[in-house]
Amino acid sequence: MSKVGATSGSTAVSPSQGCCAPLEAVPLDPAHAADMAKMFKALGDPVRLRLLSLISAHPDGEVCVCDLTDLFDVAAPTISYHLKLLREAGLVDHERRGTWVYYRPVRERMYQLSALLAASDMALPAR
Amino acid sequence: MSKVGATSGSTAVSPSQGCCAPLEAVPLDPAHAADMAKMFKALGDPVRLRLLSLISAHPDGEVCVCDLTDLFDVAAPTISYHLKLLREAGLVDHERRGTWVYYRPVRERMYQLSALLAASDMALPAR
DNA sequence: CTAGAAGTTAGACGGATGTCAATATAGAGA
């Protein structure tokens, strides 16, 4: 707990600031860095990044796992494994409906990362 | 090379779009995903994330390695290793001046990631 | 030219990661 605190960032975050100041504004404290790093790490694999992309871009706001597996060259358990990591990073949610499981993006978390990387001198609205 | 092309993104990028559409707009093609994933992976370690944070937040726009090493619990070669990874991901630049080496952030690259994660329904200007 | 300081590179090593085949679990339907 230091200046910015509130790692959780439950609901609405300020559009101009997010849960926390951009990287360039103030150095990250080690504890917060660890939490953010976990999310970045989850995105640090091409399969997972594409998974999140597909989940986020879907017009229904959610995607059935059955529609994801065919798009990759890896076996189904591997997709399952990657989805679990995205879940554990807090970047996606899931819900079982009948036989199928649907994944949704957690846009607040995605935005946390986005805000962290947004530099004020690059024509972003931040500050 | 497909729809968005130009991974390099040398100079100014459109404030509302960056080098590429946000994740939610269109699924990432595999080649592009790999490039982006490499950057995310570089940020997926607490030490590296703090390094980038310190480098980005410094008022001089650059930081001497000698000022970084003391802030971490790891040995100097480990810092060197992490800085190399950040360099290879294109997130920082470096320059030797005399005995010292200075690192600078590459804000265009940071912004590429930020734009990728910015969702349009979250009060960001994108689209 | 030698001595010393700042960084990087090389090599080694334990632990984490990504993948698969095999197995388990959950629900739908006959």
Next chain:
DNA sequence: TCTCTATATTGACATCCGTCTAACTTCTAG
């Protein structure tokens, strides 16, 4: 209940990663 389909979990295995110590490179200062 029995079977089939969709996901998840387990266990094994090869590779990658983060860390260290030791050695090397580059520069400055005598």
